[in-house]
Amino acid sequence: MSKERTTRDGDTSGSTRQDGAESTEASATTRSDTPSGKPTGKRQGRRSSAGVEVAAGSVKSPERPKPDTKVKPARKDRADKPRRDNIFKRLRRFFREVIAELRKVIWPNRKQMITYTSVVLVFLVFMVTLIGVLDIAVIRGVTWLFG
Known part of the structure; x- marks a missing residue:
């Protein structure tokens, strides 16, 4: 001890x-x-299994099963493709997922909705006015130049 x-x-x-x-x-x-x-962050050097013992305190990785060596024939059958569900089942699952996502949304209250709507409308009026004034200025400039 x-x-x-x-x-x-x-x-x-x-x-x-x-x-x-x-x-x-x-x-x-x-x-x-x-x-x-x-731990110091240093990696332990890999050791070959031939004649070298593993140090005390080190962790031996578990053995993984070896992959099958069987080779399947390279032909494309309907069985190889993943089976698609019925169109109605897929639509039902889609709408269920949409509803689940909509439940996660934090919806604005009445005051926030009025504020956001008014900000959008004011910005829209500003942009329409700006583009309209620029359009009129370009039209007058072209008619003066070529007119």
Whole structure:
């Protein structure tokens, strides 16, 4: 217990593995013995499985199942395509999703709606006036120039 505690509390003289042998390479790469207990951000070097033991405290990744080696014939059948639902089922699902999204919307109250509408109308009147004045100015300029 005391060896584990000294290793955990910052004894950097070299970490010892469970079998008692010192492994300075393992302590240099893993650094799980830092006083704060946080990793240093260094990656542990990958080791080949031929004759090299995994350092104590390192996590061995779980083995993943190997993919099937069977090769399917390269022909396109109707079975390969994903089956599409009935048009009515798709429309029903679409409208359900639309209603669900509309329920998430924060709707404006009456005062906000009046404010937003008046801002839009004032901006619209301003832009119509500006474009109208520019249009009249361009027409008068063209008639004066070519007129």
